[in-house]
Amino acid sequence: MPPRTALRQRRAQLERDWECWVAHRSPGAAAAVDPEVTQSWARALPEVSPARDSAPSCADARWQDSPLREPVLASTAELRSIAEDAGYVAAVADAGGTILWTFGGRVMRRRAERVNFAAGGRWSETAMGTNALSLALDHNRPATCFSAEHLVQALHGWVCYSAPVHAPNGKVLGVLDLSTTWDRSHPLAMPTVRTLVSALEARLAESPLDLAPAGWSLRCLGRGELLDGGAPVPLRPRQLEILTLLTLHPDGLTPEQLQDALYADRPVHRTTLKAEVSHLRRALRGGVTTRSYHLCAPVASDARAVLDALAAREVTTALRHYRGSLLPDSEAPGIREWREIIEVALREAVLRSPQTDHLLAYLSRHPYDLEAHQLALRRLDPADVRRGVVLAQLHKLRSA
Known part of the structure; x- marks a missing residue:
């Protein structure tokens, strides 16, 4: 079955399940929906209307003070490439689910802004119902939310991929999300989010010296x-x-x-x-x-x-x-x-x-080292999503 046809059929089934479970409040009718999603629906329904058209805003969102700011800005080139080339909106939210930073192409960014998927938008379960950001934060692991798995009907045209970002001590600092329209759903999107989060966590580990507070x-x-x-x-x-x-x-x-x-x-x-x-x-x-x-x-x-x-x-x-x-x-x-x-x-x-991760960490600081990029390309498995980032930078170096 063609991938687009399979996606369309899955979306149609989820819409039917959502209609039964959410609109008609018939628990047990959503056979195609993951239990974690229906449990989230049940928790959120008393507080969040499925007819909500956009996320509420938070006036206190402070990107400037976030510990994620520096590592995210250091990864801007990768996030920009993914967002622009694949038609995604990239977002970073704090540990409470409030979006601090977004990036995307003009069309996708405008579409995201209509539902307040933008800086200051609150996307916790209690604010915006079931979504990938809230699932990732609530369960402390990567999460996907496709079409009618979202509690709010205005989000049924979306698919979102999120993963929590941890400090070196394991504390959840926030979440990274890639979102796009449901028909662009792709099996490599979640591995891409995981790779980006690993890079952010590596940069977070690099930042502080291993020192006692005094001295x-x-x-x-x-x-x-x-x-x-x-x-x-x-x-x-x-x-x-x-x-x-x-x-x-x-x-x-x-x-x-x-x-x-x-x-x-x-x-x-x-x-x-x-x-x-x-x-x-x-x-x-x-x-x-x-x-x-x-x-x-x-x-x-x-x-x-x-x-x-x-x-x-x-x-x-x-x-x-x-x-x-x-x-x-x-x-x-x-x-x-x-x-x-x-x-x-x-x-x-x-x-x-012999560790390719060492090479990739080095390239994050030395993006113009042609020989190191060539070596990384030879070492990375063809199925490794990080290979695309290396290839893109290598192309830039060769065409400069």
Whole structure:
């Protein structure tokens, strides 16, 4: 039977079951409907009218404060490609089912907005009845809702695929959803959602350093920031460079070595360096020695963590800590040297690793590495949905 015909027949059967169960309140008549769906119908019916035309709005939805914001924006290219090429609307909701962010082509986005499948729309079971987002959150696992499985009749023209997104400690942070019209239902949609969620969870695991809440921590990969017990400490770029170099040289540097690493042959007076070190020392509450410079206070560094993990051949750990190039805006000779060391060592470890997931995690940070994309393409099984993302990026690189 052609796929479209099978979908049409399934939709017709679900509509008949919905009519009996929901419209005529005849429990037990919905033979084709999953019991989890009918149980959701039963819970939601006292609060949600099946005739509702759109989701209620929440004025307090705060995408800016969501822990999902950074990993989702880092995945925008993949989400954009799927939404535009396959005719889906991508959405991210918080743990309460309120949508925080959506993306889709103009036609699908307008269609979604008619039912308030947009930022601020409330899609919990108590707000909008049975839908994929509410099922995924209520059962803490991926869920699909096709056509008349939705309690609200205005959603019978849709099919939605959702999966919860977890923090590294297992806490549910929200849900990722891909939605489209019922006739575009596809068996690869749910594996695609699972893959995207895995990528988001990997990025969430990369974000924090494995540190106790108290203590100093330096983030110098992808950006520069010193934290004191999680609170930012204001430092100028030069002071961040000095601190980064000292964490990478645990035995310390002489004033001459540090000056050479920062300025090379530039004519900079020694008092300039001393002033920068003095400011850093005050920020660390005396944590830098005075003559031969080294740290006398423990400062955990993501760059040091990557190098230590690579030395121990723990590629997964190294990738978890790696968030980008070492102080990418710095032109200091010592920083440039360490930047190349870290990049070459990580790339070599990833290319030699037998785990394809290592390669894909690396490519999420280095989307322009042609050789790595070619290797990923050779390793991925033809049925793996991630292969399409690699192929698309490879095509862009070759046509650039």
